[in-house]
Amino acid sequence: MLLSRVWFLVLAAAAIVGLSTALLARGVINREQVGFVDEQLRRDRFGSEMLLKLDARARIDALSPIAADSAIREGVRGKHGDGQEGGKALRERLRSMNQQLEELRADILIAVDADGVIVAQEGRRAARAGAGLGKVPLVARALSGFLGDDVWIYDGQVYRMAARPIIDRGAYVGAIVHAQKLDAVLAQRMSERLGGPTVGFFFRDKVLASYAPTDKPGAPTPPELAAQLTAARADERLKRGERTDPLELAGRGRVVFSLVAGSASTAEVGYMVARSYTTLPTPFAIFDQAKKEDVDALPKLTLGLALLGLFLVAMGIMYLERDRPLAIFRAQVDKIAEGKAEELELAHLIRQHRKIGESIHKAIDTMVAQGGGSRHKPKANLDEILGPAPDNLTSSAFSFGGEQSSAVATAPQPVALPPPTSPGGAARMPPPPAPAKPPPAPLKAQPAPNLDEKSVALRLDTLGSLAKPSNGNAGYATPDEEAHFREVFSKFVKLREQCGEATSDLTYERFLGTLQKHRDQILQSRPEARGVRFTVYEKEGRAALKAAPRKA
Amino acid sequence: MNRSVQSGRSAAPAVGMLLAMLVTSAATAVDVRGSVRSSEEPKSKGIEAIRAPYWQEWNGFIEPKKSSVDYPREVSAVLIGAAEMRDATSIALRDGTLLPSTIVVQHGTTLRIRNEDDFGHELYVPGLKGFDAVETSPGSTRTIQMEQTGVFELRDRLSPHVHATLHVVAKVTQVVSPNADGGFVFKDVAPGSYVVKVFRGRSEITATELEVANSKDIVLTAIALDSGAVRSKPGK
Numbered sequence A: 001m002l003l004s005r006v007w008f009l010v011l012a013a014a015a016i017v018g019l020s021t022a023l024l025a026r027g028v029i030n031r032e033q034v035g036f037v038d039e040q041l042r043r044d045r046f047g048s049e050m051l052l053k054l055d056a057r058a059r060i061d062a063l064s065p066i067a068a069d070s071a072i073r074e075g076v077r078g079k080h081g082d083g084q085e086g087g088k089a090l091r092e093r094l095r096s097m098n099q100q101l102e103e104l105r106a107d108i109l110i111a112v113d114a115d116g117v118i119v120a121q122e123g124r125r126a127a128r129a130g131a132g133l134g135k136v137p138l139v140a141r142a143l144s145g146f147l148g149d150d151v152w153i154y155d156g157q158v159y160r161m162a163a164r165p166i167i168d169r170g171a172y173v174g175a176i177v178h179a180q181k182l183d184a185v186l187a188q189r190m191s192e193r194l195g196g197p198t199v200g201f202f203f204r205d206k207v208l209a210s211y212a213p214t215d216k217p218g219a220p221t222p223p224e225l226a227a228q229l230t231a232a233r234a235d236e237r238l239k240r241g242e243r244t245d246p247l248e249l250a251g252r253g254r255v256v257f258s259l260v261a262g263s264a265s266t267a268e269v270g271y272m273v274a275r276s277y278t279t280l281p282t283p284f285a286i287f288d289q290a291k292k293e294d295v296d297a298l299p300k301l302t303l304g305l306a307l308l309g310l311f312l313v314a315m316g317i318m319y320l321e322r323d324r325p326l327a328i329f330r331a332q333v334d335k336i337a338e339g340k341a342e343e344l345e346l347a348h349l350i351r352q353h354r355k356i357g358e359s360i361h362k363a364i365d366t367m368v369a370q371g372g373g374s375r376h377k378p379k380a381n382l383d384e385i386l387g388p389a390p391d392n393l394t395s396s397a398f399s400f401g402g403e404q405s406s407a408v409a410t411a412p413q414p415v416a417l418p419p420p421t422s423p424g425g426a427a428r429m430p431p432p433p434a435p436a437k438p439p440p441a442p443l444k445a446q447p448a449p450n451l452d453e454k455s456v457a458l459r460l461d462t463l464g465s466l467a468k469p470s471n472g473n474a475g476y477a478t479p480d481e482e483a484h485f486r487e488v489f490s491k492f493v494k495l496r497e498q499c500g501e502a503t504s505d506l507t508y509e510r511f512l513g514t515l516q517k518h519r520d521q522i523l524q525s526r527p528e529a530r531g532v533r534f535t536v537y538e539k540e541g542r543a544a545l546k547a548a549p550r551k552a
Numbered sequence B: 001m002n003r004s005v006q007s008g009r010s011a012a013p014a015v016g017m018l019l020a021m022l023v024t025s026a027a028t029a030v031d032v033r034g035s036v037r038s039s040e041e042p043k044s045k046g047i048e049a050i051r052a053p054y055w056q057e058w059n060g061f062i063e064p065k066k067s068s069v070d071y072p073r074e075v076s077a078v079l080i081g082a083a084e085m086r087d088a089t090s091i092a093l094r095d096g097t098l099l100p101s102t103i104v105v106q107h108g109t110t111l112r113i114r115n116e117d118d119f120g121h122e123l124y125v126p127g128l129k130g131f132d133a134v135e136t137s138p139g140s141t142r143t144i145q146m147e148q149t150g151v152f153e154l155r156d157r158l159s160p161h162v163h164a165t166l167h168v169v170a171k172v173t174q175v176v177s178p179n180a181d182g183g184f185v186f187k188d189v190a191p192g193s194y195v196v197k198v199f200r201g202r203s204e205i206t207a208t209e210l211e212v213a214n215s216k217d218i219v220l221t222a223i224a225l226d227s228g229a230v231r232s233k234p235g236k
Helices: A002-062 A064-068 A070-077 A085-099 A137-143 A184-194 A222-226 A229-233 A285-289 A292-296 A300-338 A351-370 A382-386 A423-428 A453-466 A479-498 A508-525 B012-021
Strands: A108-113 A118-122 A146-154 A157-168 A171-181 A198-203 A206-211 A253-259 A269-276 A531-539 A542-550 B003-005 B030-037 B056-058 B075-080 B089-094 B097-099 B102-106 B110-115 B121-124 B134-136 B141-145 B150-156 B163-169 B174-176 B183-189 B192-200 B203-212 B218-220
Touching: A002 A064, A002 A146, A002 A157, A002 A171, A002 A184, A002 A253, A002 A269, A002 A285, A002 A300, A064 A070, A064 A085, A064 A157, A064 A171, A070 A085, A070 A108, A070 A118, A070 A157, A070 A171, A085 A108, A085 A118, A137 A146, A137 A157, A137 A171, A184 A198, A184 A206, A184 A269, A198 A222, A198 A253, A206 A222, A222 A253, A222 A269, A300 A351, A479 A508, A479 A531, A479 A542, A508 A531, A508 A542, B030 B075, B030 B192, B030 B203, B075 B102, B075 B163, B075 B183, B089 B102, B102 B192, B134 B141, B174 B183, B203 B218
Parallel strands: B003 B218, B030 B218, B089 B110, B102 B163
Antiparallel strands: A108 A118, A108 A171, A146 A157, A146 B056, A157 A171, A198 A206, A198 A269, A253 A269, A531 A542, B030 B183, B075 B174, B075 B192, B089 B097, B110 B141, B121 B134, B121 B150, B150 B163, B192 B203
16 A cells, blocks of 8 residues: 555645645736736836827927917017907917817917016916016026926916927017816826826826726726825835835736926826736636637647546556455455365455454454354364374374374374464464374374464475485385375375365375375384375265285 | 215224214114125026926027026015014015015014915915915915014925025014115115115125114115125124
């Protein structure tokens, strides 16, 4: 079962590695997603700056035809008040020219004279008499000959501003000031050109305008952006005019904040760009994220082969460690059931089955003992069969069974058996037979020692090797004897079979050795005998042998 | 007859002798005239902001106008004598900024700020109690009682370029702003001892002691703004 355990360990390790990989992959993927969005936002901020700068330039340039318009130059030079007749004409001219700007059309278009006083303005009510903008840096610079842009908070609104000087007859006679609201239209234009982020403008803690793309499911919403305004305004980088680090939007998006370029930056006017990202809530969510091409790219054949290989390894291990040992165990049990074996061959069983076998043996022993019998049939132990060779014997009888009824006069010297080497047979090793003193003939049958097959074979070998003839006839057989021994063996085997006794462990060589040993012992005790004859007979349902010396 | 008064520590004895000669038996109110001048051409400033605008460039056709010191806006001349100024000090939000940007007010008096612009402002003074950011709509006037002496920065929450320096002093007789040429006049100055101070932003440019003793108008020597904040103690 070692392989099975190792296999289960391998499978558990593989499962843990797989789960860990999935969890790590989830974290890595989520972090990569966040990093990717942060990088996108960094580019968005750069792109926003470029767009706003180009937008400012476009508005400045759009003022060129207005600043060069003769009617406007005349009107500014004439210093007509905004509410006066000349101012009204100038206002109409401004309106007309403003309409031509189309996308760059100003929400407020103002003409100021050389002192910065408002001469006419389009897009809001007529200015109060004498009201001016001459000290506002953008206008002051325009009146000095500079064109430029800025962002103002004007009338409670935030405007992108642009201004150009009006030059007439070689002198600066005034300036044109262009104002466009920082509104959702600009936010939408920026979002579309940046590729779909949510864009908004803020003034302190208030969102002025915003645009969330409708074709981007899950795009951050303006309220989500507004929720981060407090944190953004506390950011030292924002206060220095830099962009903030990306801020988290409820775990599903990131947003960066930046102040606008211009005066209003000091008043905390800025813009914000946000993008959403998708994270994996669980490792298994990766299956929902996978696309068809991802599935197509899987090495299906390799995975299939790996699956098959793992299955085969598991099946092989199951066969080696479960099915085959079980089959062996079952076969042995079947043998017992069929009477072909008396007990399990524990040496051939795996450890678990061996323990079960030992338990079975104990159970059988207990049951048989309770029934007054013995589980063991006599073994093919020829020593027991033949008994000790009598020293002074005219004939001896041998039989199988619990008692040995042979009339052996002399018993062989006890033989010290080596300890059993089979692990399964250790428990069943009988004690060596006690030294047999020359008993009064006839000897009583002794209980068959409880030897397993290996021990029996070993003992037979030992006995065979020790059975050296002490006289000249020892250790050989004449052709006549040979034929006799074979006949006896044949009859003995046949009778055992008839008695239902096992014969598989009975070999002629061992049988012969034992017969010779007994023959030799008899001949030693009866030197006048010419030989020994063995007779097979049945005694108490078991095969037995008799040995009788032949007279000279 | 106009007499000039030297300012500065070295001119004090001469001023004292001159003033003594001008004393007449009948003491009546006179005008005290003075002037400030700056020999340095102010540098053309761009838009001051945390983030500068994207574009600020010359138009390419005509040379830019040279800028000059805006005396009326930047400078305030103060006469300090026995009499106290009880009237409110009035300033204006005009042309998109505060006029003047150097404001001198006597402690305990009222500062009135009238918005003559076409758009609203939210003026405030950090650290000055009662001067929080409150909108002053076009055409309206905001009034603040000066209960704390010191030098403060007055700012606008909506228009960052709008800022001024507010000097709240213990005693003031008259406060005047120079004209575009730098000249200023303290009118109807009663005989007595005075100190003339000139402020520009946070700086007190000069402090000149003045003795008004007869009915003749007095002309002070021109005060150079570039000399820095020098306090003088002239004689009578």
